[in-house]
Amino acid sequence: MLGMIKKIIQYPRVTVSYPKVPFNSPYLTGKPKINTSLCNRCGACVASCPTSAITVDQTGQNIGINLDECIFCSLCEEVCPTKAVWMSIEFELAEKDRKILRTSPLIIEERVVPDESYQAIGEQVKSKLKKTFGRSLQIREVDAGSCNGCDYEINALNNPFNDLERFGIHFVASPRHADMLLVTGTACRNMELALVKTYNAAPDPKMVVAVGACACSGGIFRDSFATRNGIDCIVPVDVYIPGCPPRPQAIIYGILKSLDRIKQ
Secondary structure, eight states, X not given: OHHHHHHHHHSOOOOOOTTXXXXXXXXXXXXEXXXXXXXXXXXXXXXXXXXXXXXXXXXXXXXXXXXXXXXXXXXXXXXXXXXXXXXXXXXXXXXSSGXXXXXXXXXXTTOOOOOHHHHHHHHHHHHXXXXXXXXXXXXXXXXXXOOSHHHHHHHGGGSTTTOGGGGTEEEOSXXXXXXXXXXXXXXXXXXXXXXXXXXXXXXXXXXXXXXXXHHHHOGGGTTOTTSOXXXXXTSOOSEEXXXXXXXXXXXXXXXXXXXXXXXX
16 A cells, blocks of 8 residues: 555556647647748659659649548658648647548549438438447447558557547447447458448447548559559448547547547
8 A cells, every 4th residue: 555655656648638728749740731832843842752642733733642542751842842742730630521631622432412301301310329329338449451550550549648538439349339430441352341331330320530631542552453442442431530640639639529628
């Protein structure tokens, strides 16, 4: 007993207060930004981008970055001769609409658009979901063909530093006990059926969160014969969390945003 008290006094509280208190760190790497006044449209960043996330319109004047495809590799910053591109510290990037993360038109393959009656039912489900999961949430993490980078960051959510359970959020072993599916990976061909079965096994109402560039858009494996361009080609997605991989705080932000527990 005395030894336990000694450790409590010796070691201070390590759990961060984020999101109540902003998370600041000199090691933060957020989304890339472009200063269009400094950019001379040389195309060096476009040519070096491994996922073709940097786009230029037909006029060659308007340049932008599709954050759902960006892997935050910082190559654009390194090759820019005018230093017009830099990596910011902005990591709270999760969005409920993937179009907000893009500067070029969004094309999604093989998505079935529901009719108005189903859309009305969907709104009722979302309303019930927010009321039901306002204070607690059970998550099933699904690896749909990732490199495990995002999975490592998800594992870090349960360490003493991040402590996701302080929000009443827990990970469960079965999708039958889950309120939310936290999906990583590109949904490769061998995992498509597994993802669909997992989604169907989760009871309604449920939510799906795409974690990382691969789950959002296919990432560096986009347009490959063995993968899909994002899991929203297979299952409906409620929130997209870009990054490669997104840091634990960015994942916490996305989860809380899906529950409307983030103060804008």
